[in-house]
Amino acid sequence: MKEVRQIINMKDWITEVINNPKRIAIPILTHPGIEMVGKTINDAVTDGNIHAKAIIALNERYPAAASTVIMDLTVEAEAFGCLVCFSDDEVPTVSRCLVSNYEEVQKLAVPSLSAGRVPQYLLANKLAAEAITNKPTFGGCIGPYSLAGRLFEMTELMMAIYIDPDTVKLLLEKCTLFLIEYCRAIKVAGSNGVILAEPAAGLLSDDDCLQCSSIYVKQIVEACQDDNFSVILHNCGNTGQCTPAMLHTGAHGYHFGNVINMVEVLETTPSDVLVMGNLDPVGVLKMSTPEQIKQITKNLLEQTSKYKNFVLSSGCDVPPHTSLENVKAFYEALTEFNNK
Secondary structure (H helix, E strand, C coil), X not given: CCCCCCCCCHHHHHHHHHHCCCCCECCCCCHHHHHHCCCCHHHHHHCHHHHHHHHHHHHHHCCCCCEECXXXXXHHHHHHCCCEECCCCCCCEECCCCCCCHHHHHHCCCCCCCCCCHHHHHHHHHHHHHHCCCCCEEEEEECHHHHHHHHHCHHHHHHHHHHCHHHHHHHHHHHHHHHHHHHHHHHHHCCCEEEEECHHHHHCCHHHHHHHHHHHHHHHHHHHCECCEEEEEEECCCCCCCHHHHHCCCCCEEXXXXXXXXXXXXXXXXXXXXXXXXXXXXXXXXXXXXXXXXXXXXXXXXXXXXXXXXXXXXXXXXXXXXXXXXXXXXXXXXXXXXXX
16 A cells, blocks of 8 residues: 555644643544434445545534544454444444454464455545645554454453463454554554554553553554654543553553543643543533533633643544534633633
8 A cells, every 4th residue: 555644743743732822622523524424324434435524524624633533443353253233323333252262362363454344444544644634633443452352252351361361362462463554554544643442451450451451552552653653542441540551552642531530640641642531422522511511621621721731532432423513512612711
């Protein structure tokens, strides 16, 4: 695949964000764009052209500081061979796991980048990067532990950490090999970074998160991240207990869910990396009124105002059928805070 990336020095961009007296916002927001272009979720997650049109439509309408692709945590599992269920109105789900013991993991092949819907997601990254040239575009990818949980079954995986660690280690190694190649392809397709979603690691202690997630995420970071490509590690399951393990990865940025206290995170996080979050995507951005959203958003901005590396975001992917009035209220709160 020919490299078409819009060259943005991401280290310089991050420094500019930190030094900017105005707050920026990068919500994980794609589903409203799908609805804006008159398509279904199934259309967008199976067709890279439609996916890209949704991203471009959002970019034209809202002032996000960067664009993001759909946070679809089934693409990589499907490439390995998992059966995925699709719907017009809901995000895809993995219907059953693939492996349950060491022998099955041994036989598990690391897929190529032509498997499943991977080519359509790479196409979406490419088209979005070609169309959006004045700001970064971020691809999306699942993390190694979360992927392993879809292949092995999450409860069984958590037990196997203690009773069958060799199986877990081998599975995580295979997941990581694939994810390195996928992230490299996202980079070549034109994206300026990737949001690496590792929510299942938030179920672990700090030490287990380090051993079963962060050391593998670090391999992805070391293989892919450079001055022009940033890894943003997302862990919406972390309540604060595994933030040190997250920082071990060396990512350029960290994205947190609504279950965590953002001020506590910012107090313990280096000031030269981005810290992003953490409005509740369902309880606030989808279910609240525009007036409530504006107030809650302003409250978060006030609470984090002294931390220059904070980036306003949703705590996770904003769900389907979120009102455009609610999205508008989110950005209005940001504008009013910056203009006060």
